[in-house]
Amino acid sequence: MSNVRTIASRAGVSIATVSRSLNNHPNVDPATRQRVFEAAASVGYSKANSVRHGVSTVIALAYPGDVVRADYGGFESAMLAGILRGVNEHRFDVCVLSLRRDLAPGESYARLLDRKKIAGVILRVFEDNREIAEQLAGTGLPNIVVADRYDAADVNYICCESRVDSRRAVQHLIDLGHRRIALGVHAVRDTDHMDRRNGYEDAFRENGLPLDPTLMHEIVASPEGGAGLITRLMSSSEPPTAIYFTDPMATIGGLRRCLELGIRVPQDLSIVGFDDSDTRRHTYPSFTAVVQDAEMLGFEAARWLTRRLANPGDTALQSLQVVRQTRLEINQTTGRPPADPCRVLPDGTRVQLNSVQVMQGK
Amino acid sequence: MSNVRTIASRAGVSIATVSRSLNNHPNVDPATRQRVFEAAASVGYSKANSVRHGVSTVIALAYPGDVVRADYGGFESAMLAGILRGVNEHRFDVCVLSLRRDLAPGESYARLLDRKKIAGVILRVFEDNREIAEQLAGTGLPNIVVADRYDAADVNYICCESRVDSRRAVQHLIDLGHRRIALGVHAVRDTDHMDRRNGYEDAFRENGLPLDPTLMHEIVASPEGGAGLITRLMSSSEPPTAIYFTDPMATIGGLRRCLELGIRVPQDLSIVGFDDSDTRRHTYPSFTAVVQDAEMLGFEAARWLTRRLANPGDTALQSLQVVRQTRLEINQTTGRPPADPCRVLPDGTRVQLNSVQVMQGK
DNA sequence: CTGATACATTGGAACTGTTCCAACTGTTCC
DNA sequence: GGAACAGTTGGAACAGTTCCAATGTATCAG
Numbered sequence: 001m002s003n004v005r006t007i008a009s010r011a012g013v014s015i016a017t018v019s020r021s022l023n024n025h026p027n028v029d030p031a032t033r034q035r036v037f038e039a040a041a042s043v044g045y046s047k048a049n050s051v052r053h054g055v056s057t058v059i060a061l062a063y064p065g066d067v068v069r070a071d072y073g074g075f076e077s078a079m080l081a082g083i084l085r086g087v088n089e090h091r092f093d094v095c096v097l098s099l100r101r102d103l104a105p106g107e108s109y110a111r112l113l114d115r116k117k118i119a120g121v122i123l124r125v126f127e128d129n130r131e132i133a134e135q136l137a138g139t140g141l142p143n144i145v146v147a148d149r150y151d152a153a154d155v156n157y158i159c160c161e162s163r164v165d166s167r168r169a170v171q172h173l174i175d176l177g178h179r180r181i182a183l184g185v186h187a188v189r190d191t192d193h194m195d196r197r198n199g200y201e202d203a204f205r206e207n208g209l210p211l212d213p214t215l216m217h218e219i220v221a222s223p224e225g226g227a228g229l230i231t232r233l234m235s236s237s238e239p240p241t242a243i244y245f246t247d248p249m250a251t252i253g254g255l256r257r258c259l260e261l262g263i264r265v266p267q268d269l270s271i272v273g274f275d276d277s278d279t280r281r282h283t284y285p286s287f288t289a290v291v292q293d294a295e296m297l298g299f300e301a302a303r304w305l306t307r308r309l310a311n312p313g314d315t316a317l318q319s320l321q322v323v324r325q326t327r328l329e330i331n332q333t334t335g336r337p338p339a340d341p342c343r344v345l346p347d348g349t350r351v352q353l354n355s356v357q358v359m360q361g362k
Numbered sequence: 363m364s365n366v367r368t369i370a371s372r373a374g375v376s377i378a379t380v381s382r383s384l385n386n387h388p389n390v391d392p393a394t395r396q397r398v399f400e401a402a403a404s405v406g407y408s409k410a411n412s413v414r415h416g417v418s419t420v421i422a423l424a425y426p427g428d429v430v431r432a433d434y435g436g437f438e439s440a441m442l443a444g445i446l447r448g449v450n451e452h453r454f455d456v457c458v459l460s461l462r463r464d465l466a467p468g469e470s471y472a473r474l475l476d477r478k479k480i481a482g483v484i485l486r487v488f489e490d491n492r493e494i495a496e497q498l499a500g501t502g503l504p505n506i507v508v509a510d511r512y513d514a515a516d517v518n519y520i521c522c523e524s525r526v527d528s529r530r531a532v533q534h535l536i537d538l539g540h541r542r543i544a545l546g547v548h549a550v551r552d553t554d555h556m557d558r559r560n561g562y563e564d565a566f567r568e569n570g571l572p573l574d575p576t577l578m579h580e581i582v583a584s585p586e587g588g589a590g591l592i593t594r595l596m597s598s599s600e601p602p603t604a605i606y607f608t609d610p611m612a613t614i615g616g617l618r619r620c621l622e623l624g625i626r627v628p629q630d631l632s633i634v635g636f637d638d639s640d641t642r643r644h645t646y647p648s649f650t651a652v653v654q655d656a657e658m659l660g661f662e663a664a665r666w667l668t669r670r671l672a673n674p675g676d677t678a679l680q681s682l683q684v685v686r687q688t689r690l691e692i693n694q695t696t697g698r699p700p701a702d703p704c705r706v707l708p709d710g711t712r713v714q715l716n717s718v719q720v721m722q723g724k
Numbered sequence: 725c726t727g728a729t730a731c732a733t734t735g736g737a738a739c740t741g742t743t744c745c746a747a748c749t750g751t752t753c754c
Numbered sequence: 755g756g757a758a759c760a761g762t763t764g765g766a767a768c769a770g771t772t773c774c775a776a777t778g779t780a781t782c783a784g
């Protein structure tokens with residue numbers, strides 16, 4: 001089998017140098033380290049699986065760069081809760097890692113994770129880090145991407161498809177009579193972003209309605225982003241009668257701004273939001289939402305990964321590519337468009353659109 | 363030094379048996395395992411610090427039983443974000459553990475953590491698990507409790523004191539003219555619970571006001587708990603004019619129920635809530651709150667623990683007992699008591715208290 | 725009661741990865 | 755030119771895990 005002695009003879013160095021190289025110690029010549037890395041890769045060496053040294057029962061939740069900042073929307077914490085539940089079956093532990101922080105020069109991600117004795121990894125990647133998943137896919141380290149999807153056949157993933165329900169959400173608004181329907185889409189270029197934008201456009205296309213670029217806005221996925229868009233759109237000369245926010249926090253901020261400005265929801269403006277957990281039930285009114293179950297995504301990813309690690313021979317567990325569906329939940333923020341649409345200025349002043357009548361807001 | 367050979371000769375068994383015992387393998391006689399545990403304890407054995415086998419750079423965030431369920435209030439996820447930031451200085455990793463899940467019969471918590479090669483631990487304990495912290499304090503395993511405090515001198519902790527600000531919050535209500543001030547306190551018997559209850563009682567005592575048991579309620583720390591208390595109190599024959607919720611989620615639920623029932627906040631009812639992160643700014647209106655910075659608690663705990671591990675000789679880092687203060691933030695949910703107090707029935711019907719006049723809610 | 729069988733428990737030995745320490749190399753400085 | 759030094763490397767010692775064979779114990783059929 002492959003061990004440090006094998007690698008040493010292949011690379012033409014001592015076992016001490018192999019150990020130092022693999023553990024990222026100082027005082028190893030970079031060229032030597034490179035030779036060791038190559039020798040280790042050529043024999044498929046894995047420390048975490050080293051039989052004689054305690055097989056690792058730790059999986060990682062790995063973020064490319066800085067680990068989760070404040071997680072207002074609750075996606076990360078709901079997913080983590082799911083992961084922690086999913087590892088119980090085979091009693092694995094979960095380690096939260098930042099890949100970029102500890103990557104040594106010339107080191108591959110697989111080697112970094114092996115150095116930390118991680119048996120498998122749940123990857124949380126973003127638009128500019130998709131190559132991490134593709135790089136790991138080629139190695140022997142079991143891994144799965146959560147909440148993103150890939151065309152490559154060798155990348156494992158579990159995600160939610162939100163295009164269909166985004167289309168349904170907008171169709172729901174069209175059915176209620178809305179025509180001026182705005183989009184507030186989060187400005188992260190991932191599959192989620194594209195799904196929701198595409199779903200919005202699908203609904204317009206299917207109903208023969210023209211897309212209006214002045215109604216489609218990229219915003220920061222935060223309460224401030226949602227609030228800002230409400231203020232901007234509702235004070236414009238031709239405000240929308242409905243809006244679809246593709247992010248929970250933007251939805252909360254938008255709804256809150258409506259209450260501040262005296263915009264009645266849904267009498268003056270209908271809102272469809274997005275939810276990763278239970279946020280929609282904590283606002284007043286409860287918001288109609290496209291709902292994604294982040295806890296389930298984490299749970300299924302962790303259960304598959306740990307089952308695969310516990311049953312290395314089971315071919316049925318070799319790969320996983322799962323696309324779950326979101327669901328559309330109709331709550332209290334969607335209704336018929338107003339008979340007498342109005343603008344609402346940033347100070348709360350209502351401007352009737354079909355007359356010169358002006359009255360003080362709320 | 364202490365190693366498996368030392369333990370083996372002390373316990374009168376082979377090194378193989380020592381290894382099996384310490385790693386919780388099956389097929390070891392319980393009595394033998396017990397002898398090994400005792401021998402290991404008597405020589406102060408630690409695998410995580412075993413020099414010849416790679417010093418561990420993993421700390422654990424340990425929960426006594428099931429790890430965090432859904433973390434709506436955001437305390438756990440804010441704290442975790444702080445921990446992940448706090449370990450960066452010395453490049454430690456964080457593993458999330460459930461202590462009870464993996465504890466073998468007869469095994470101590472220190473041994474369990476050592477078996478998992480955990481160098482230090484941040485403990486999240488609850489009312490019925492305080493003995494875990496006390497047990498760990500006596501061992502060589504560096505540890506710190508977050509968000510709870512102890513009289514014992516050998517327990518490290520970092521927490522927030524909320525009694526003073528709870529008193530201030532109620533004083534703020536009294537200053538505004540309120541006298542019938544209700545308390546909705548979460549039903550977990552920890553120091554937080556006692557702090558907030560005591561602060562409430564302090565304010566009453568200092569102002570010579572009698573405590574009214576019918577206004578003091580233990581509730582579940584959830585939106586439903588808060589909503590239920592609003593419904594119950596506001597429909598009673600003598601409703602309060604203000605209420606202090608000691609938990610973020612109860613506050614959100616209570617505020618939401620007020621909007622549902624047409625209870626105007628703060629015109630009909632003043633609300634002081636509690637916040638662990640930024641929740642108070644996401645509701646409408648923003649709620650006045652006693653604020654605790656969970657992210658900071660996690661950050662400081664992790665930074666101290668990893669500094670201590672990185673500098674074993676530094677006596678200044680040997681122990682830490684820190685009590686931070688919450689702060690009182692006045693926002694939009696507190697005002698003068700209503701001139702014409704009213705009851706609001708569960709269906710939203712308003713009942714004027716000083717007359718027989720009845721009108722439909724909202 | 726006896727022998728066969730299965731099972732649990734244990735120790736010796738082999739094995740794996742890490743680190744200490746000494747040696748070697750090339751460079752700098754006097 | 756030689757001493758001092760830093761960087762790099764290998765041999766050997768070491769620590770912890772597991773394989774495998776041996777031993778002890780319980781069960782059960784005859």
